[in-house]
Amino acid sequence: MALTLIVVLLLVLATGIPIGIGLGIIGLGVAVLLDGPHALSMLGPTLYAANNSFLITAIPLFVLMSEILRRAGVTEILFEAVTRWVGHLPGGLGVSTVVTSAIGASITGSSIANAASMAMVAMKPMLDRGYDRRLTFGLIAASGTLGILIPPSIPLLLYGAITDQSVGKLFTAGLVPGIVLTVMLIAYVVVRAITDSKYIPLPKASWADRWAQTRYASGALVLPVIVIGGIYFGIFTATEAAGIGVLYSLILTLLIYRTLKLRDLFSVFMDSMTTSCMILFLVSCSVILGHAVTTLQISQSLMSIIESFDLSATMFVLAVMVMLVILGCILEVISVIYIVVPILYPAMVALDIDPIWFGILFVINMEIALVTPPVGMVLYVVTGIAKRPISEVISGVMPFIALLFLFLGLMIAFPAIVMTLPESIR
Amino acid sequence: MLKLLDRVIGWISLAAAVLAIAGLACVFVSVTWEVIARSVFGHATIWSNEFSIYGVIAIAFLGAGYVLRLNGHLEVDLITSRLSPRLRNGLGAATDLVAAVFCAMVLWSGISFVELSQILGAVSVGELRIPLWIPQSIIPVSFCVLMLEFLARSLVRLGLVHREAAPVAADPVLPV
């Protein structure tokens, strides 16, 4: 049953119909088959209630925050500062790209936005300094995906909203794995740089220059402290952190950096609105499908399959991971969340799998999905900015996909890496 | 004639989009003000939570028509991008018409929802006790706009209306 539904979904979506509408039509179709024409009357109420959660409110705010910072060129400011410190080391520019990506990830909830900013800022300097083209593309794409693992994270927010898990806990849980992945990426690029001597290191920056750039960047560096620290130390909720993040970003870019002008604000709001609308519209329509999934009792039939195969929790997690990798190749991330999580969640609870840990595994899978062909939004973004054939970007990303799988394996094998910090909250 | 119709639809969805932007501003102001009111003045507001949720609903739906005009809704183009332009446009027009029918159903359901809400005398759970049919009206209005946009796009795909360069947003931030 679950399989039939997913196949039907994929077939309908393949026609190119907007995904939200496609999910809505299938949901409605199933409901009419089961309940008759009465089901039609629930379209309005269901769509209206879909956004009736204070958590969802955080999404447009995080989008707005990253749009303000992007327009104001904050990534560039960060990149300049980080490069002053590590640019002269072996693979220094690559290390700088990873570190800036990680910092960028802590001020945006989106990997695509993160990868796009990094591609615009770091690609040219790396290529100019003789870095291998494939390595450059792959590194920017892979480190860009940190955007959804390091908090804030829109997929984690959605996961929390669907599963009724604490977003504060999910965000905190993403932090340490995010740092581990950052270190793995740095190690990889340093090893590649040492074995491949084609690149030209940057001249060493003076201490005065380093401090000047860092002081200039410090205004932006405060932001992750406010957002993540504010949530971790319980000063405010995720939604409130997003609101304060927007306020601080406005003050920083309008008054301190002055790289954003008042007249830019309308288009900043317009673009944030269209991006948020795209997400929230899809989210709302998927709730119609969610009803159908419930009434069909798909989760229950899935549970009976698990029972009949006598699947252990570990086997179940592994099976889900394989399925997510496959879905992640052909679907875009938000759709995967809304198709899969509502179906799987009850089974997870029944198997006693920690939902916070699983949420992080899920998001790592979505990082992989963002860079696997044929549908990989980060691949598209990097290709668009590089103006090179997508095959070149794909071959550059391949070793990093292997690295991401290794990382995923680590998080499955050692749940403590994920769980220690969220469990430590005072 | 058809071209004028397409333009008028464009203006309508732009007007709705401006309302959605107001919704975004409303979310920002309510959430931020709530934090400030609580930490600085030591008391919570009675309107913040409700207004931020109405703002989110405005963003989710009122902006949808305009986003469609920008071709900004997520679509799977894995298959369609490999079709010949003729076939692609034909299939595109067909899916647009199906989508318009779906929107019409939501429109109808939304109108009866708003009526029912008045019969139930439903008011918000918060202290403002706002009659819920007011924010709920966003659903029928938005899906009417979205339906019109789908119809207009099908005309474009059938070659009946030619649009000059679509108003593409500078370089939008993508969602995830």
Next chain:
Amino acid sequence: QEVTLRYAGTLPASHHMTDGQKLFAKLVAEKTGGQVKVEVYPSGQLYKAHDIPTAVASGALDIGDNLTNVWTADAISELNDLPFLFRDARHAAKAWAPGGQLFEAYTRKMAKRRMKPLGVMFFGSLFDFSMRDRALVKLEDFKGAKIRSYGALASEALRILGASPVTMDPGEMYLAIQSGTIDGAITGVSSIDSRKLWEAGKETTVAQVAFGVFAMNMNLAKFNSLSEKNQKALLEAGREAFEWSVDESIARDQKSTEFLRTKGNVTILTPEQKQAWAAVLGPVYTSWGKRADAEDKALVEWVKGL
């Protein structure tokens, strides 16, 4: 002819309210000789609390239960939230018994909303406090406290007591208390137990300001389409489920309170302390009174006199 009715609830499958739903389904099957079958969908899987009234009134759902106060402008629906209107759970049960004045008046109001109450189900104490580091006894204890609230009257009451009401989704409460984002939350002792709030909130105050009463509302047209015999069976099953839920909720609250004692401090308000709170909370009655009609006000007096 055979009829299948879908019955949606909002509480988890493990909650006694869900057991009550299942009991109701079993009773209906027995009393109608299997002619009427009730399918139970717990934990909001079919509809969330706020959608249930619309779903029932529109006929998309046959039966749904949710707190009487979550959605309508009718003052009678907010009656349960009037602070200390009910002296204790038994008093609340007496007031809501099917056939009593309150239930009959509620049934008449709901008929205008296209719904037929089959009975009410008792959730138990709804307005206790799980606090991070202070018990709430004297009015000073409320000063400046940020407390998670639900519903309009509860927020109003918190303001009057001197606290700041905060809105958040139930899933966020635990961490918010643990990290100090809020000082505590209003919720029933049974939820403090089941949501493990006691891990974060060491101070439980059993105030019993209000009791949760869930109305089991059926679509009126659907109810009228049933045979008289089946209608009667549904109402009887509703009454029996109600009686069961009263005893069960009292027992559960008792058990949760005992359990919480082993995990932290539990303060139970004395009648005098309750009176001191009630004296301050007068304005809640006044603002409710502005929305209430003469019949509603008479009902309050009737309840007080029980």
